[in-house]
Amino acid sequence: MRSSITIVGASLSGIRAAETLRAEGFKGKIKLFGEEERTPYDRPPLSKNFLDGEMPFERLSLISEEKILELEIELALGSKATNLDVESQTLEIEGIKESYDGLIIATGARARKLPNSDKIQGVHTLRSIDDSIRIREAFKSGKSKVVIVGAGFIGCEVASTASNLGLEVTVLETQHVPLCHVLGEKVGTIISDLHTTNGVELNCGVKVQEIQGGDHVEGVLLTDGTLIEADLVIVGIGAVPNTEWLENSGLTIDDGVCCDETCLAAPNIVAAGDVARWYHVGYGKSIRLEHWDNAAEQGKYSAQRLLHDEANNPPYAPVPWFWSDQFDRKIQLAGISSPEDEFEVVVDSPQEGRFTGIYGNEGKLRAVIGINRPRHVMQFKSLIEKGSSWKEALEFASGIE
Amino acid sequence: MRVVVDFDLCESNAICMQIAPDIFEVRDDDFLYVLEETPSEDRRSSLEESVQRCPKQAISIEE
Secondary structure (H helix, E strand, O other): OOOEEEEEOOOHHHHHHHHHHHHOOOOOEEEEEOOOOOOOEOOHHHHOOOOOOOOOHHHHEOOOHHHHHHOOEEEEOOOOEEEEEOOOOEEEEOOEEEEOOEEEEOOOEEEOOOOOOOOOEOEEEOOOHHHHHHHHHHHHOOOOEEEEEOOOHHHHHHHHHHHHOOOEEEEEEOOOOOOHHHHHHHHHHHHHHHHHHOOOEEEEOOOEEEEEEOOEEEEEEEOOOOEEEOOEEEEOOOEEEOOHHHOOOOOOEOOOEEEOOOOEEEOOEEEOHHHEEEEEOOOOEEEOOOOHHHHHHHHHHHHHHHHOOOOOOOOOOOOOEEEEEEOOEEEEEEEOOOOOOEEEEEEEEHHHOEEEEEEEEOOEEEEEEEEOOHHHHHHHHHHHHOOOEHHHHHHHHHOOO | OEEEEOOOOOOOOOHHHHHOOOOEEEOOOOOEEEOOOOOOHHHHHHHHHHHHHOOOOOEEEEO
């Protein structure tokens, strides 16, 4: 019987793991270490309605202080893990050695940065609440030319928020259509149209050479020699899992902490959330997700896995799901889509501003996308979970009014 | 127990509908409807899962 479980990472996965340990009846010590000084908070609004100032800070809280006391979670903020030794079951937090009986790794990911842009004022990435506050203040400072590097989901959401605030927004993207490596060209074009009709200047198929400026940013130089003037640059070029502290741990690290199909990284160690790469039996490969729903669910699962160390633990094999809010559209995707998939709009049409589309390959339904169509996304998500064929999905679609 | 939805927070992500379709329904108008406000005790675990997985934390249970 373990007397203490340590969770490293006090964001969504870590909090859900702690709550689950208690819900499952674990009576020992729970130590929860978070690198940030802020009390645990939720991140999705940071690019949406917290960024535009609509949502108050209090609404971001992931867990109340009363709940932390009630669950007897020993929460230590501003405490960065710097080392792990699997053999001796010892962690190093801020240079202080800590032993554990069970460990949940939930250190998340951080925003990838452009090289040599750190010292230039007015260049931001968006991951933390402080990032979001800084960008919001810059939005309100009268600096109107906003350049966003990267038309991924974060870039598109920030573009939408900035544009709604009346700022002049240019988005730079290396692919010829935004998000086409995930959603394919048809859906990528629909999202691209959404932005351009709302006044966003979308500049695709371009590469950034460097950010220019002295103390303050002046512009973004492209590899073709074009200079895009900017008062403010937000870089949204993906995230990097926080695994540096595990380099000498003995764990396998390869774009995340590598885990088996039950999120186990080593005996007594599980990983969850953006930092975890695990073998998904449904897809027959290892994957790493950066979705809110996965962070929550994997946090819960990993805590259960640690407590019930049995031979026949059910694998963690969810159908991934995420959403993105851009302008007045709610975009939701369930499953894993690929640009090579067959794609068909099955309900309504992109011209109407709302539709449901499905992705498939090898005769199987693989993913569903909905724009302002949450009901259908969930219906098709259930079909994906059942392993439905492409034909069954089309039949189901034909029965939708 | 009683299901309480804060409709100011709800954004109709419909996750709850997938978990507990007998309690929650997001209809064609994109709004969430609570089909069963006082579900029986055997629905508690599904309801708790809906509370946890709601991305807007808009659902709560009143005893």
